[in-house]
Amino acid sequence: MPANKKHLTQSTLHKTLKVTAAILGGYLLTLAVHLCLSLIIPKDELIMTMAFSGFILWPGLMILAFLAKNGWKVWGLYLLLSFIFLIPVYLKYYL
Numbered sequence: 001m002p003a004n005k006k007h008l009t010q011s012t013l014h015k016t017l018k019v020t021a022a023i024l025g026g027y028l029l030t031l032a033v034h035l036c037l038s039l040i041i042p043k044d045e046l047i048m049t050m051a052f053s054g055f056i057l058w059p060g061l062m063i064l065a066f067l068a069k070n071g072w073k074v075w076g077l078y079l080l081l082s083f084i085f086l087i088p089v090y091l092k093y094y095l
Contacts, residue, residue: 009069017071025078026061030054032085039088 009015034050041049061078068074 014071017075018065018068021071021074021078022062022065025075025082026058026065029061029078029082029085030058032082033057035089036085039092 009018034046034054037049038046065071065074065078
């Protein structure tokens with residue numbers, strides 16, 4: 001049975017933003033989270049942690065991107081969270 005058209009995104013721009021936010025934004029946020037974790041967890045253990053948690057976090061973020069109504073808000077949220085997680089990394093290694 002096909003989906004009800006009133007619940008689907010009509011705008012091509014928002015569809016494109018959701019897809020790019022799901023793939024690129026989710027990957028960026030996943031990397032930012034794991035870089036922030038590298039400040040706490042030793043590097044050897046982090047590689048093993050990232051091997052499993054990265055494959056859980058990234059698809060989870062992809063699903064969340066498609067649940068949102070507005071693609072701009074998803075991109076804004078993913079970029080904001082990425083910058084928040086990257087601030088401690090920047091402060092440790094570049095200052």
